[in-house]
Amino acid sequence: MSELLELAERIAGQAAKGEQIEAYASRGEETDVRAYEGEVESLTSAASAGVGVRVIVDGRQGFAYAGSLEEEVIRETLAEARDNAGFATPDEHVGLPGPDGRAPATMDLWDDELVAMPTATKVELALELERRVRSGDRRVRQVASADYGDIAGESAVATSTGISASSRRTICSLSVSAVAGTGSDSHTGVGFSAGRGPADLDSDRAATDATERAVRLLGATKARSGRCVVVFDARVTSTLLAVLSSAFSGEAVTKGRSIFADRIGQEVAVAGVTLVDDPTDRRAFGAASHDAEGLACRRNVLVDGGVLAGFVFDTTSARRSGTASTASAVRGGYSSTPSAGCRALALTPGALDATEILAAVDEGLFVQSITGVHSGVNPVSGDFSVGAEGLLIRGGVLAEPVREVTIASTLPRMFLSVLHIGSDQEWLPGLAAGQTLAIDAMTLSGS
Amino acid sequence: MPGAAVLVETPVIERVLAAALRRGGDFAELFAEDRRSTSAVLDDGKVEELSTGRDRGAGVRVVVGETTGYAHTADLSEAGLLAAADAAAAVARQGGDGARVVGLEGSWPARPNEVVVFPEGVPKATKIELLARADAAARSAGSAVSQVSAAYGDSRRRILVANSDGVLTSDDQVKTRFSVSVVAMGDTGMQTGYETEARTVGFELFDLVDVEEVAATAAGRALSKLLARPAPSGELPVVLASGSGGILFHEACGHGLEADHIAKDVSVYARQVGEQVASPLVTLVDDGTVGPEWGSFAVDDEGHPAQRNVLIENGILTDYLWDYLRARKEKRQSSGNGRRQSYRHLPMVRMTNTFLLNGTEDPAELLAQTPSGVFVAKLGGGQVNTATGDFVFGTTEAYLIENGRITEPLRDANLIGNGPEILRRIDAVANDFAMGPGTCGKDGQSVPVGCGQATLRITGVTIGGTSGE
Structure with missing residues (x-):
């Protein structure tokens, strides 16, 4: 010992x-x-x-x-x-x-x-x-x-x-x-x-x-405002999943702080979306044998084929909602108490890689990085608005660079507007895997 | 000598600094810290937990030419400190003669304001009782309030700084905060509201601040947004309410004026001293001495007294913010902006309380003279890329302006702009200055800061909503 x-x-x-x-x-x-x-x-x-x-x-x-x-x-x-x-x-x-x-x-x-x-x-x-x-x-x-x-x-x-x-x-x-x-x-x-x-x-x-x-951003300008398809770089997808993870916290759900509360069994996303939190996948940076309360970590399915399938619970939040812990207690070190959270989120990969997704999308905005995630993504109200830079997609390939724009929608609408989930999955530092993700009909604010 | 100095006895400090310079080096520093904190959270109608904590330790820094070595330890014994000194000294390659003697001269600047009631002397039950009052006040604000969380926190941070230039000083920083977070439920879903009061004072914070009012403000924000329409998309005039938007200057230019970004030429404000970088209405100050504000202290985390620094005067860039390392290179004095999150961290150039000085216009007049746009009553967090100057900040309470009047509430959105451009677009500043607290993150370190400004207007900012104009 x-x-x-x-x-x-x-x-x-x-x-x-x-x-x-x-x-x-x-x-x-x-x-x-x-x-x-x-x-x-x-x-x-x-x-x-x-x-x-x-x-x-x-x-x-x-x-x-x-x-x-x-x-x-x-x-x-x-x-x-x-x-x-x-x-x-x-x-x-x-x-x-x-x-x-x-x-x-x-x-x-x-x-x-x-x-x-x-x-x-x-x-x-x-x-x-x-x-x-x-x-x-x-x-x-x-x-x-x-x-x-x-x-x-x-x-x-x-x-x-x-x-x-x-x-x-x-x-x-x-x-x-x-x-x-x-x-x-x-x-x-x-x-x-x-x-x-x-x-x-x-x-x-x-x-x-x-x-x-x-x-590749040299010469970037503001893009024209309007609605468009947005393709998120794999890294950005990882960041978005990490922010979204709090909506799957059993604690947030039992306390009425999640857009997904009371929606188990309902369609919350297009059929291609399956989201799993699996800390037993050793490739994940958040991989762990035990959760922060000492229970053996396990695979938890959150969204299955577009249908909301489950939440993650620690012991107290599980008891509050009359269920068992999913061994999802996390803590920020010795100075904090445990709470329910995800460690290793990943979307089930789709058929196309990044290049193929760009080709399929044809016209839109490829987002290389986002800012203001914490001030602009609200997992309780579902409002989504972030700063973005990247490149326009024209004729299925990357074109002119873009800066100083925002992209906006709501989280529920984005889930229902997923066009492609990349086959290019890669584990990145943080709570979630990265992969290219295309979402339809987001509002771009620029010039 | 104030209490903090007994964290390490002076003869021990001298031996540790000598050991740190044993292999050569231009500068050595010992930073010791003892922090005690209390926090209490009420959520879902219950006091969930009362938590107390203690962190104590020291860090030794050795500077050799352009290189800094740093090591820290939770062991404040002489043996522990000497081991840290040895580890930090490992960056010194040239091998010194070991004969350097450090003569320390103590100086003990007073706190920016006196602490009236030390929180450690206040019964825990008295702290807890504030939470229940806030919960009741938030819930009584409207039947649509569906969830309330209230948090109390206090901390006492004693630091000691000594260095091979002979500096020996200490500070005893007492801070108290209170925040309320509310969820309201309506036909269009849930909305959130948040309000916080935080100052560098003791428990007397609650003589100055009414927790019921904090709760009512948070609840009001959530409730008003239940009726909100999506924010517009595109460029519009923006009026920032007094005290709500200091974060704008923190992001739009404060970070870009930090000397570490300037030295590496990764700031849009590099080589701009003496140039017009903002509207003539802009006079921007960073001041760690402002009494009870959240970013105040007596000495910074490098032992330099807090001071008032004018950064932009009538739109002209006058100076940057400096820590010891960057100042030494430029053969000038630190501006008292060397700060660190804890003894586990290297100090960096950081802001303290950053604010725009008052203007002359009447705030109601200013609004009446704005035919259309967005009125931001409260900003949330923000983020900047200092190299490009592009920044974002989020609204947490905002309204449409139509015909010079505030009309419909708007859902939360981010605003995006470019620092130098936005500073030039400020065309009116009112006379109703106010400040508020914030937490500033840089390179993984968080420190408390203050932000402030009077009601002001920016002629055009890109608003990242979803609704067409």
Whole structure:
């Protein structure tokens, strides 16, 4: 058993009669390197650890956390959590899960090669990435940032109700931002590559992506306002799915904060849309053997052939809606309590790849990146309005570059207006896979 | 010496800084932090949880030429700090002589305002009670209110900064916030409303702010939008209500004036000092000393006292925002804008409270003289690409203007524009200045900021709605 799990069990083991305790402990080491003009701009190396404790007495929950694993601090934290529990409103649905008999998927999310990699090699990766972009296309005049980053982390959760689970993972990434053009015709392009270990990193692809994305926007202008087909780049689709994921949260549903509440069994999308959250797919960056409450992760179908099929639940939200947890508890680290959420969303791929989708669409707007997602996409009201840049689609191929426009619709209408889902699925850092996605009849606001 | 300084004893600080420079280097810094926070959330009619937390640790920074090394630790013992110093010093390749002595000279600037009631001394039950009052007020605002969430939060952040230039200083930052989020249900579906009050003060926030009013404002936003029509699509004149739209300047030019973007030539405002970059009505200030505002402090996270910086004066760009690193390169002083989210982060150039100074027009007159357009009563978040100057920001309460009068409510939409263009299109600024709180994100770090402006008009902004004009 890992040291961290032992520690979590020791805390959970202190539960008094009538009291439930959950201890979540985590620790990690990370390195970040930023290169600039052939030099190391910054090198950060860090180790952090902490613990979060939930105490539940008579349906009242209290929580406390600390950024330390020292015995004395942990004692204080448990005492605080106990004290805090006295101030919550009693709620019969609040409680910790017990083991539900599901075996966790066997998953190796740890790369020893990364852990053993010397800092000098990490520095060289960042320098090399910057060099590739600088020595490439002459139209790239600046590299705003070129970064290498990695994290090796471990977490453990134990409860007085018999849960005991731990896992560890590594992630490393390269990312670069290229600037092409000058003055008001400046454009940025971001490229990245990420994986569990150094063998997954593709510096050339990150550099090429950043360069191509910046350069192809040179000369961009506002497009004419009107309705059109919008084709989202795979990365943008991943971002959109991540934002939309909160509408599938069982907690949002039971509290009346989801456009999908009360719509199970109804057609919410065109027949080609099947959306699944499957953290047991090890290719996903959000892959996990256990959820944040220590239950074995499983595959959950959210939309099946256009019909709303299910939501994701943690223990409390499941009890509120009279169902069982789908092992979808997530948490933002030791300093926050669990809530229901997705980890590995993906649309079932369609028949066409990106090029074929452009050809099929013939006329429209290809969107390379979007801005204002958090201010412009509301999963409660369904309103959707974001800033966009990209290229016009003419005669089935990419044409003139476009900037400073918005695209708008509503989420329910967009689901019912899906034209094509790309066959080009790729797992990207974050909650969701990316793939090209074409949506009909969006409003473009430009000149 | 104020309390924060005891986070690390002075002789230990001196030994840690010496160790950090052992292998050479131009500059070393120790940043220690002890943060305690409380938050409480009421949702769906129930107090769901009361949460308390503590984070404590230190970071050591070593600068060698153009390179910065940084390491942090949660272990504030001398051994822990020396290990961090050693890790940060790894970037120094030339091998120094180990003989550098750092003489520290303490200075302890006062808080921008006195804290009257420290939140840690307030009973937890008193904090919780605010939530129930807000819940009741929001629910009584209308039968269409279907869900309410209220959140209370306070934090006390003690920091200590010492560096090899001899700086030794500390700050003790107390912040309190309260927010309410409402969902209303009508024939056309659900709408959301949100309002927040957040200041750099203690529990006396609630002498200044009525939680029932915060709740009523949030509920009012959700309710008014139940009757809203889709926002228009296309370019229209926009009137921003006082205090609602400071985020516009934060995005449209604030980020572009940060010296790190300037140094890398990835800002549209690079090489523009002395140039007319905005309408002559625009005087833009960044000021970390404004009493209780959300972005205020006594010293920044590099130990430099907060100060008032005029960035744009009557439309002419006068200066950028500076942290230690960028200022040193230009052989000038920091402007007190070196900030970081926590001891786990490197400091960066950041805004504090950024605002446009008052104009002279009467706000009602200004509106009456706007034949048509959109009146934005409240803006949500925004985002900017500093290299292109293109930015977006979202409305959370907006109305149509017809014949100089506010008429129908509009559904939420993003507005998009180009910073330098929008600044030139400001053709009227009223005399009803107000400020509000925000959270600014940059490179993965979040810090509290203030934003402010009087009612003003922009002659044309692209509105990203769905309805044809």
